[in-house]
Amino acid sequence: MPTLSDSFRGMSKRKLVRAILEALKIEEPVQEALKKHKLKESVIDRVSITFAPLDVSAKTVDGKIILNEKLLDGEWRDIIRYACHEIVHVCQQLTSDVSNDDEKDYLDNPNEIEAFQTQVDYMQEVYDPEEVQKYLDGLLDHHSVKGKERQRKIEELAK
Numbered sequence: 001m002p003t004l005s006d007s008f009r010g011m012s013k014r015k016l017v018r019a020i021l022e023a024l025k026i027e028e029p030v031q032e033a034l035k036k037h038k039l040k041e042s043v044i045d046r047v048s049i050t051f052a053p054l055d056v057s058a059k060t061v062d063g064k065i066i067l068n069e070k071l072l073d074g075e076w077r078d079i080i081r082y083a084c085h086e087i088v089h090v091c092q093q094l095t096s097d098v099s100n101d102d103e104k105d106y107l108d109n110p111n112e113i114e115a116f117q118t119q120v121d122y123m124q125e126v127y128d129p130e131e132v133q134k135y136l137d138g139l140l141d142h143h144s145v146k147g148k149e150r151q152r153k154i155e156e157l158a159k
Helices: 004-008 013-026 029-034 041-046 067-072 076-096 112-127 128-142 147-157
Strands: 050-051 058-061 064-068
Touching: 004 058, 013 041, 013 050, 013 076, 029 041, 029 076, 029 112, 041 076, 050 067, 058 076, 064 067, 064 076, 067 076, 112 128, 112 147, 128 147
Parallel strands: 050 064
Antiparallel strands: 058 064
16 A cells, blocks of 8 residues: 555645545544534634654644654555544544543543544444454553453444
């Protein structure tokens, strides 16, 4: 599969961000998130996306999406899958539908569950099933989810 740098070589970051935002608008999982939070598609036009060095793949701070600059060396679909996850957090923050339950583990936080469900939903449309399973296995390994809880979490995230 071609890398992002192959497909978007020479494109300004501004045009790249615009392409990401336009791609998000047509993704069914993103449409579902907008609907759930009672937001119009036009809200996506006002989302800020930047690329920066991060110790994670992506994060959202104050309604602004920050993607790891290393994603620029990867595939377009990888950028979109992380953007799908983060746009859910934007929706949550815009509607004040944010759980502040810091007592829960990361993967049990309702905000993260919703964002991962949207991301995995996108992945199930674009990636091979083996790639989706490999991603989920890596995610659960990273968060030390084992045994019966592991299967339950896979079923929850891959709704």
